[in-house]
Amino acid sequence: MSEQMMTEAAVSLLVERGIAGTTLAGIGERSGYSRGLVTHRFGSKAGLLAHVHDSIAAEWLRRVQAVVGRATGVAALQRVTDALYKFIVDEPKGLRAMYLLRYASIDPSAEYRANVAKLNKAHVRALTRWVEEGQAHGEIAAEVDAGLAAELFASVVDGLLYRWLVNPDIPVKELHGLMRAHIARALRAAQA
Amino acid sequence: MSEQMMTEAAVSLLVERGIAGTTLAGIGERSGYSRGLVTHRFGSKAGLLAHVHDSIAAEWLRRVQAVVGRATGVAALQRVTDALYKFIVDEPKGLRAMYLLRYASIDPSAEYRANVAKLNKAHVRALTRWVEEGQAHGEIAAEVDAGLAAELFASVVDGLLYRWLVNPDIPVKELHGLMRAHIARALRAAQA
DNA sequence: CCTTACTTGCTGGCGACAAGCAAGTTATAA
DNA sequence: TTATAACTTGCTTGTCGCCAGCAAGTAAGG
Structure with missing residues (x-):
């Protein structure tokens, strides 16, 4: 079609x-x-771009769900980064297009903006839930503010992708490893 | 004029x-x-936008230099985040315009793109140097890969600003505090 | 003949460019 | 010293080409 x-x-x-x-x-x-x-x-052009973005976002969601499965806590967050790394390697074009559109949606003239804001909030909710589940299992320190940690995690992901878009030569693999390590250490330890 | x-x-x-x-x-x-x-x-329009971006970037640089001063290591990175928080509070419009332009420069059609890539590399170089100085003073763990840590730090900053642009209601102050804490813990500890 | 899938003609808005104009400023020469 | 000619600076206006968006139209299958 x-x-x-x-x-x-x-x-x-x-x-x-x-x-x-x-x-x-x-x-x-x-x-x-x-x-x-x-x-x-x-x-309209905006309508097309929204469609393009959403179809790639759906693919991303599928991948994350497949990789995370029933995991929670630190493992869940680490697997999200794994999925991200894999997506970068497998489908750089799709990811690039999606983030191109997502960053462009900052522009107040993009009607699309509210959608992205909503999407971002949904991501943070999912991340928050995983952190909270980790706390329920005693794996993640109780003092961690789950929502805040989720927001920071999401920021790192978005920031990394931005930097990768501008300069595809950054050491994505090593950064992925570093993130995995940070997640474990930051969440298991106490927090201000 | x-x-x-x-x-x-x-x-x-x-x-x-x-x-x-x-x-x-x-x-x-x-x-x-x-x-x-x-x-x-x-x-051209691109020429104007580059000028606008660069003049705000210069202001940002002045602020960072003023706040960081002769500090190095963990203190230097923490003061960068302090400067960032202060910039968000003091001049949200300028910061917003600058990052709007910076994110837009991802677009391959933006001639401006190479400039931003260069700027980003310069930032990472400065950050790397601070980390290395911290290592020389024995404050930061020797196993830390300074360049990688700098890249991750820059990603967090960029990602946070992106999220703030999309949703100005995120808890910027708390995230700033969390970043400060993470910096200290991540750099003083050992690293994979 | 009616719906579905697609094309073509047209318009207004915007960036880019080029030509032009008005108010200085400097140079020249009686 | 002053008159005027040559040039510069700072800004405006006319116009062109491109693109998104719209509306009308065509073709083909059931």
Whole structure:
């Protein structure tokens, strides 16, 4: 179906030329259709971008769920970082497109912004729950503020991806290892 | 002078309407000039945005240097976070505009991108040096990979600011405290 | 003939560029 | 010293090309 084709064309164009450099006509034509079909289907450029973002985000969610499984506490957070590392290696283009869109949504003119804010909050909720479960099992120190730790964890992930987008040569693998170590140490220890 | 006026108009428009929503004509007129002056002065929209970014970045650099002074090691990194927190409180508009531009520069179509990459590398170099100095003084564990720790620190800062941009209600103050604590614990301890 | 899938024609807005104008400022020469 | 000519600076206006968005239209299958 044309939606799928156009979404794929959009991803490749986004990675090649960025958001501003990606035109609706370009997407239509690269996917073998006319210049007008994208608008017709997705209503607007923002609508298309939201669709692209959400479809990759769904794939990311699937991966995280598969890797984390029923784990909780430190193991759950570590596995999230594992999934992240794997995603970087397996599908750099998709991840790049998703974060390109996600960072662009900071822009107040992006209607899409509220969606991303909601998504971020959902992520933090899930992370918070894992931390709390770790505390319930006695694995994670009780003094840890679960919500705060979750927010910081999410920040590290987002920040790392931003830096990777700007400079793909950063030592992603080593940073992944360092994160894993930090998670364990920070959560098991006491906290201010 | 008109440059200063237009830069200020640009910052306020960027915060209000974002990059896409900010037009050159709008900047020119808000600053009391004609629609064409911005292009005439800065060559292009990208040129203007680079100028806006760099002038705020210079202010940020001044602040960091003032706060860090001759400190090194853990104290230096903690004071960077202090400066960051203070900047968020003192000049949220400027910081917001700068990071809006910095994140937008991920976009491959932004010529500006190489500049930001260079800037990021310079930051990491400074951070690395502070960590190494801390190691020389025996304050920071020798096993710590200074460059890696610096990259992770920079990621946390960037990630936090991203999250703050999307959702200004996150507990910035508490996160600042948590970061301070993490820095001390992570660097003084051994590391994988 | 009616729906579904797609195309084509058109418009307004914006960035970019080029030409131009007005108010200085410096140079020149009687 | 002053008149005027040559040039600069700071800014404006006219115009072009590109793109998103819209509306009308076409083609093909049931």
